[in-house]
Amino acid sequence: xxxxxQTPRYLVIGTGKKITLExxxxxxxxxxxxxxxxxxxxxxxxxxxYGVNSTEKGDLSSESTVSRIRTEHFPLTLESARPxxxxxxxxxSSEPTVTFNTDTQYFGPGxxxxxx
Amino acid sequence: xxNVEQSPQSLHVQEGDSTNFTCSFxxxxxxxxxxxxxxxxxxxEALFVMTLNGDEKKKGRxxxxxxxxxxxxxxxxxxxQPEDSATYLCAMDTGRRALTFGSxxxxxxxx
Numbered sequence: 585x586x587x588x589x590q591t592p593r594y595l596v597i598g599t600g601k602k603i604t605l606e607x608x609x610x611x612x613x614x615x616x617x618x619x620x621x622x623x624x625x626x627x628x629x630x631x632x633x634y635g636v637n638s639t640e641k642g643d644l645s646s647e648s649t650v651s652r653i654r655t656e657h658f659p660l661t662l663e664s665a666r667p668x669x670x671x672x673x674x675x676x677s678s679e680p681t682v683t684f685n686t687d688t689q690y691f692g693p694g695x696x697x698x699x700x
Numbered sequence: 701x702x703n704v705e706q707s708p709q710s711l712h713v714q715e716g717d718s719t720n721f722t723c724s725f726x727x728x729x730x731x732x733x734x735x736x737x738x739x740x741x742x743x744x745e746a747l748f749v750m751t752l753n754g755d756e757k758k759k760g761r762x763x764x765x766x767x768x769x770x771x772x773x774x775x776x777x778x779x780x781q782p783e784d785s786a787t788y789l790c791a792m793d794t795g796r797r798a799l800t801f802g803s804x805x806x807x808x809x810x811x
Contacts, residue, residue: 588743617798619801624709624803625803626704626800626801626802626803626804627789627791627801628801629798629799629800632798642798643800674744681749685731685732685751685795686731686732686734686749686751686793687793688734688746688749689734689746689798689799690743690746691736691743691744691745692743693741693742693743694743
């Protein structure tokens with residue numbers, strides 16, 4: 585069973601507030617990811633990290649920022665939340681599969697964010 | 701922009717029915733195809749990884765096939781049970797950065 589945690593699970597917050605979504609994994613994985621998902625839509629990559637002090641933006645433009653100061657921790661921050669940020673945010677980490685040239689991703693349970 | 705498409709979007713079946721759904725992806729730049737199962741209020745869990753054309757994988761009553769030349773994968777569930785109710789996601793790996801996901805097929809199995 586994967587050990588990747590996200591807090592909070594649900595967050596309802598007013599416009600303009602600064603928020604940080606926490607993500608931690610205890611598997612020692614170097615690669616970590618943040619995905620955003622609107623209902624009925626695909627998971628879209630918004631940030632990824634190959635290791636400590638490495639962060640890159642994903643395919644979907646996002647006003648959020650991330651940091652990777654420790655291997656196990658990959659928090660996502662919104663400086664000023666807006667209703668357009670209402671969505672589900674999933675964190676993942678990955679490790680190479682044993683036999684294939686691809687990574688298996690392990691997901692946290694997600695944070696469902698509502699900005700009023 | 702890579703398009704991974706899944707159909708149908710949702711499916712309601714009776715317990716005991718067998719079912720299948722499709723994942724379509726561009727066949728160029730293909731590295732691997734992943735299937736995930738995502739139950740409500742839980743984390744997505746990896747089901748299968750497939751890389752070779754003609755690959756078939758099986759886990760209990762669930763199996764998957766892969767056709768990389770025409771760009772599709774099928775997921776089959778034999779004798780569906782209520783505990784199979786979940787969203788099934790497929791994702792393509794092109795060897796760069798992260799996976800590209802489809803929007804999923806939501807399966808509801810009625811007892």
